Amino acid sequence: MEYASLQGFAIGGSLIIAIGGQNAYVIQQGVKGERVFLVATLCFLADALLISIGTAGVGTLIAQSPLLRQVAAWGGALFLIVYGAKSAYGVIRPNPTANDEASIDTKASLKRVIFTTLAFTFLNPHVYLDTVVLLGGIAAQYDNQDRLAFTVGAIVASLLWFYALALTAKKIAPFFRTTFGARVLDLVICVVMWTVAGSLVMGVLAL
Numbered sequence: 001m002e003y004a005s006l007q008g009f010a011i012g013g014s015l016i017i018a019i020g021g022q023n024a025y026v027i028q029q030g031v032k033g034e035r036v037f038l039v040a041t042l043c044f045l046a047d048a049l050l051i052s053i054g055t056a057g058v059g060t061l062i063a064q065s066p067l068l069r070q071v072a073a074w075g076g077a078l079f080l081i082v083y084g085a086k087s088a089y090g091v092i093r094p095n096p097t098a099n100d101e102a103s104i105d106t107k108a109s110l111k112r113v114i115f116t117t118l119a120f121t122f123l124n125p126h127v128y129l130d131t132v133v134l135l136g137g138i139a140a141q142y143d144n145q146d147r148l149a150f151t152v153g154a155i156v157a158s159l160l161w162f163y164a165l166a167l168t169a170k171k172i173a174p175f176f177r178t179t180f181g182a183r184v185l186d187l188v189i190c191v192v193m194w195t196v197a198g199s200l201v202m203g204v205l206a207l
Helices: 002-017 020-032 036-058 066-092 107-122 125-139 144-176 179-206
Strands: none
Touching (some): 002 125, 002 144, 020 179, 036 107, 036 144, 066 107, 125 144, 125 179
């Protein structure tokens, strides 16, 4: 049981770290000071849900459906390309003053942050393949008690990762609120988004 929980923690953590778009958005929100802990919480809850679904044994539905994978991939790629283009514009015309937390504390901002966080999570097929299919496949080798321990280990890894990411982003925020820092952040975000989008498109073409 202890081994299963440690394996769930290690494998779950390594897969979550690799999901680039979601992590990049958490960092960006932390630097902006814009509801970063809400974003981290939504990412964690979504991951916990998907991990639980996968370890419960229903992950094969997505793995065996090329249509579902294609729809998610094209939707996710389009979203990431548009978001990356927005960051590319920020490299050309940085606006560090837009990071004033008081200016964005509105209902519209809350809805936008929630929508964007959920889009980064559920429009990325990598999330399903990693948390649902891969973790679900590994968990299937265990009996009920050890499978539960494996699931808890993976969920704890997600919890620690997203909140650590949020705290780290807040710590490094002062540099990225400068004009130069804003350009660097937007450039990194743009590269990450377009790289993930490219990998999604290549994955669809390979099906």
